[in-house]
Amino acid sequence: MPLFRRNFLQSLLGGGLALGAGAAAAAESTKTESPQGNPFRFAFLTDVHLPAGKPQIAARVARLVDGIQARPTSPSLFAFGGDCVMAVDGGQADDNVTAQFQGWRESVMERLAVPSVTCIGNHDIRWADKSSDQPASYAEKGKAIAAYDMPARYYSVDHGGWTFFSLDTYQRNGCEIDETQWDWFAAELKKSDKPAVVLTHAPLFSVTHFFEPSTDKGLGKGYVVPAGWSPQHLTKVRQLFREHPRVKLCLSGHMHTVDRVEVDNTTYICGGAVSGDWWNSGTYLDCPASWMEVKLYPDGSWAHEHHVWT
Numbered sequence: 001m002p003l004f005r006r007n008f009l010q011s012l013l014g015g016g017l018a019l020g021a022g023a024a025a026a027a028e029s030t031k032t033e034s035p036q037g038n039p040f041r042f043a044f045l046t047d048v049h050l051p052a053g054k055p056q057i058a059a060r061v062a063r064l065v066d067g068i069q070a071r072p073t074s075p076s077l078f079a080f081g082g083d084c085v086m087a088v089d090g091g092q093a094d095d096n097v098t099a100q101f102q103g104w105r106e107s108v109m110e111r112l113a114v115p116s117v118t119c120i121g122n123h124d125i126r127w128a129d130k131s132s133d134q135p136a137s138y139a140e141k142g143k144a145i146a147a148y149d150m151p152a153r154y155y156s157v158d159h160g161g162w163t164f165f166s167l168d169t170y171q172r173n174g175c176e177i178d179e180t181q182w183d184w185f186a187a188e189l190k191k192s193d194k195p196a197v198v199l200t201h202a203p204l205f206s207v208t209h210f211f212e213p214s215t216d217k218g219l220g221k222g223y224v225v226p227a228g229w230s231p232q233h234l235t236k237v238r239q240l241f242r243e244h245p246r247v248k249l250c251l252s253g254h255m256h257t258v259d260r261v262e263v264d265n266t267t268y269i270c271g272g273a274v275s276g277d278w279w280n281s282g283t284y285l286d287c288p289a290s291w292m293e294v295k296l297y298p299d300g301s302w303a304h305e306h307h308v309w310t
Contacts, residue, residue, distance in 0.1 A: 037298040039296055039297050040160025040161065040295070040296040040297075041073060041074070041293065041294070041295050042075045042077035042079055042160075042293075042296070043075040043078050043079070043291060043293060043294075044080075044081060044251050044271050044291065044292040044293075045078065045081070045274050045292075046082060046083070046201075046253030046271045046273060047081065047082070047083045047121070047254065047256055047274060047275055048061060048080070048083070048084050048085075048104075048108075048275055049084075049085065049086045049087070049273070049278050049279065050085050050100065050103055050108075051085075051086035051100065051103075051279070052086070052096050052100045053096075053099065057279055058106070059107075061108065061274070062106075062107045062108070064274070064291070064309060065108055065111050065112070069112075073293075075114060075293070076159070076160065077117065077159050077160070078112055078115075078116040078117075079116070079117045079164070079197075079199055079251065080116060080117070080119070080148065081119060081121070081199060081252060081253035081254075081271055082118070082120055082121025082122075082123075082200075083121030083122065083123045083124060083201065083253060084104050084118065084121070084144075085103070085104055085147075086123065086278075087100075087123040088100055088101070088123065088124065088126045088144075089122060089123050089124075089125050089127055097126060097143065101144070102147075109147070109148070109149060115157075117157060117159075117164045117166055117199060118149070118199075119166040119167060119199040120144050120148075121201040121253065121254065122170045122228065122254070124141070124144040126140050126142075126143050127140050128140075129142060129143065130172070135172065138153055141153050141168070150166070153181075154166055154167050154168045154181050154185070160296055161194060161296075161298050162194060162197055162296050163192060163195070163196040163246075164196070164197050165188070165196060165197070166199045167181065167198060167199065168181060169200045169201050169202040170202070174227055174228065175227060175228045175232065176232040177231050177233075182236075185240075186240060189240070189243075189244040190244070194246060195246055195248045195296070195300035196246050196247045196248065196249075197249045197250070197251065197294075197296070198247055198251070199250075199251055199252070200251075201252060202229060202230055202252060202254050203229070203230055203250075203253075203268065203270045204230065204252065204268055205230075205234065205238075205261045206230065206259055206268060206270050207259045208257045208258070208270045209223075209225045209229050209230070210223060211257050211285050212285070238263060238264065241263075245264075246300075247265070248265070248266065248267065248300055248302060249266070249267050249269070249294075249302055250266060251269055251292075251294075252268070252269070252271065254270075255270050256272060256273040256275075256276070256284040256287065257272060257287045258270060258272040258287050258306065269292075269304065271290075271306075272288075272289070272290045272291075272292075272306065273287075273290075274289055274290070276289030288308045289309055289310070290308045290309065291307055292307070293305045293307060
């Protein structure tokens with residue numbers, strides 16, 4: 001059985017997290033024996049979609065952040081998978097956009113006692129700010145970069161003996177890792193043998209696309225996955241990671257559902273959504289609102305656990 005198909009089935013039948021799991025669902029470490037050394041712990045929160053003018057939601061998010069930091073095993077880092085604010089990518093008024101980013105600062109960033117790593121989601125991009133004269137300035141992403149304390153739209157940083165790569169998957173031309181970013185990423189992977197975590201908003205390899213009823217076009221018509229759900233040229237991504245097996249784990253958001261896919265030496269996890277179904281019922285396609293706790297070990301192994309919250 002081909003590797004990808006085998007791991008696809010494992011993700012659905014026991015190798016990953018089941019839809020509609022209970023209060024918390026755990027996934028074992030990628031090692032067969034007990035990991036050695038103290039783990040580096042971080043919290044992964046994606047698709048918070050914090051709105052403006054909803055103080056009750058802002059208070060809930062603030063309590064979640066405070067609660068995570070108050071845990072006996074509190075994280076040494078927060079990682080955010082994009083779509084931190086509700087949406088600034090459409091026809092929102094400027095004051096609403098300002099209020100969304102300020103709300104994120106007050107409810108999240110100013111409460112953090114540890115560093116953070118963030119990637120940009122499609123709803124974090126203020127397309128109205130796009131500069132036609134200087135497109136390479138990526139002005140449409142400037143507000144998010146500032147609000148999320150990012151050094152640039154894509155970057156890398158080391159924590160706990162691991163390298164975290166934050167990639168930017170939404171461009172003017174669609175969902176892709178643009179050529180300039182790709183060249184940088186490929187060069188950075190060559191610089192070290194440290195194990196690495198990659199953050200993207202759009203998932204790289206994922207089965208969450210097939211949870212969506214709209215992709216099933218019926219007998220004989222196959223599946224149609226929208227172009228904005230994963231970046232283009234994933235065969236290149238797979239080959240790059242085969243050449244650099246230091247990439248152990250890729251975390252993403254966007255789909256608001258949960259999966260775990262293993263391809264070659266890399267595991268890909270779509271991390272659900274803190275907002276569930278955008279703060280309506282709390283559950284999207286049987287996946288409840290959740291966040292992830294991840295433990296990274298010095299030898300390159302890792303473990304994770306999903307935590308449902310209300």
